[in-house]
Amino acid sequence: MSREINEGNRIEAPKDQFESSQNDESSCSRSSLAGGTVLKKGHWSPSEDAILVDYVKKHGEGNWNAIEKRTELRRCGKSCRLRWANHLKPGLKKGALSREEVEKIDQLHCKLGSKWAKIAAMLPGRTDNEIKNYWHTRAKRYQRTCLPHYPQHVLRQALDENQQTLNYSMSNREDKGLGIVLQSAMHDSAKFFKANPGPQAYSLPFSDISFTGLQSQDLVSHTYSFNPGVNHAIQLRETESYFPGNHGSMASGHAMFEQLPHGPNPVNKNVPSFGYSEPGSLIQPNVNFSTSSPPTGTMKLELPSLQY
């Protein structure tokens, strides 16, 4: 990418970044004050990279705080470690993530949640920062375009695994912790939805715990987030890229809506209906949205991941 090419030309970090380093309480700043020198912040120059690479070649990784003392590099240890790990370390892959990598990230995030370091460990040559950035960018885009955070097959797979785990934990007296946690999670979520009716964010009040194993058949169709009044042309485009099996026909967009409990709102066909009524459902029925006054929170109904 052009950023990689251009980065070498950025020698100096913005002035305010130098100044701010004298004021904040970060560990980097503390070390800079202790040494009486101001440590540089901001983007790295090629010469700084060269110093760091040279240092690691001679002394190996670790002891990052010693770099400032042993070389002319005026960077804090943390900054050095990050620069090395994310950019200078041999074997790092650059460029766009492959289809296989994206798929793996989806699966791992579905399982592990935001454990970027763990996910990165499963993807040789990729860094946690890279994966995290990718995920956040994509999540933002999908949130805007009403797409699910996980592809269908990843959800299915996760649900199957969760179901197996749950069945195992429920039946195994030795390992009843997960079952208790899930039961508790379900109870909490039920309380949450009862206490918070209306068009609020439909994220569960607990994180990284799935209660979906108990209703796996229903979940996939419930696991979408919608924003009223979004640009549906964009949405369709995104849908196409997300479900590459559907080749750009209207059916691709329609396929998404077919999975809704109810079809598009008959009153306003551009706005999907969020009214959702099902006996025993945790979600409040007949929730109406106005395009002129969008809900304050993001309407997010995301599959929590299982971290056990």
Add this chain to the structure above:
DNA sequence: AATTCCCGCAACCGCCTACAG
């Protein structure tokens, strides 16, 4: 052509944990 918006990315920040003294 100018402006605005969005995206991708690098880097920073704050918190946490492990470990040595």
Add this chain to the structure above:
DNA sequence: GCTGTAGGCGGTTGCGGGAAT
């Protein structure tokens, strides 16, 4: 057991470039 330090991790910010208007 306490304290200080280093390193790791996840969340967030800010910048530059390109697309859209």
